[in-house]
Amino acid sequence: MHLAYPAVLSALLFCTGLYGVLARRNAILVLMSVELMLNAVNLNLVAFDVWLSKTAEETLHSGQALTLFTIAIAAAEIGIGLAIVLAVHRNRGTADIDKLRDTAERHDPDDRDPDGHDSDARTAEQPGEAQKAEATA
Numbered sequence: 001m002h003l004a005y006p007a008v009l010s011a012l013l014f015c016t017g018l019y020g021v022l023a024r025r026n027a028i029l030v031l032m033s034v035e036l037m038l039n040a041v042n043l044n045l046v047a048f049d050v051w052l053s054k055t056a057e058e059t060l061h062s063g064q065a066l067t068l069f070t071i072a073i074a075a076a077e078i079g080i081g082l083a084i085v086l087a088v089h090r091n092r093g094t095a096d097i098d099k100l101r102d103t104a105e106r107h108d109p110d111d112r113d114p115d116g117h118d119s120d121a122r123t124a125e126q127p128g129e130a131q132k133a134e135a136t137a
Contacts, residue, residue, distance in 0.1 A: 006047035013040035027085045027095045031078060038074045042067045 013036055020033025049063025089095045092103065 010040045010043040
């Protein structure tokens with residue numbers, strides 16, 4: 001088998017994963033796209049390892065060893081990534097990346113009163129009617 005076939009397939013998989021990372025809004029789909037990109041790299045590593053072992057009579061198979069290392073890193077990444085996404089989904093109620101970015105950037109640093117204090121700090125010092133009712137209950 002020629003080296004061009006797995007290389008073209010790997011390039012197509014990587015481009016599909018890159019499109020998924022750039023175009024998707026759901027965090028789980030972004031993680032799946034990253035996995036697709038890592039699998040494209042694994043395919044390239046194994047294909048070039050087979051190609052080099054035929055030409056150089058090498059028996060070390062370093063490409064396959066790197067592939068196993070990449071698979072282990074990908075498994076750890078998906079485990080930690082899914083745990084973070086689930087924790088964010090429990091707290092915020094959504095896994096949409098754009099909505100999460102909007103809630104993170106909601107604080108405006110120019111939102112100050114004439115005394116130079118943050119308006120959020122001022123409202124935190126003066127509890128509202130609902131907070132007073134909870135404090136007395």
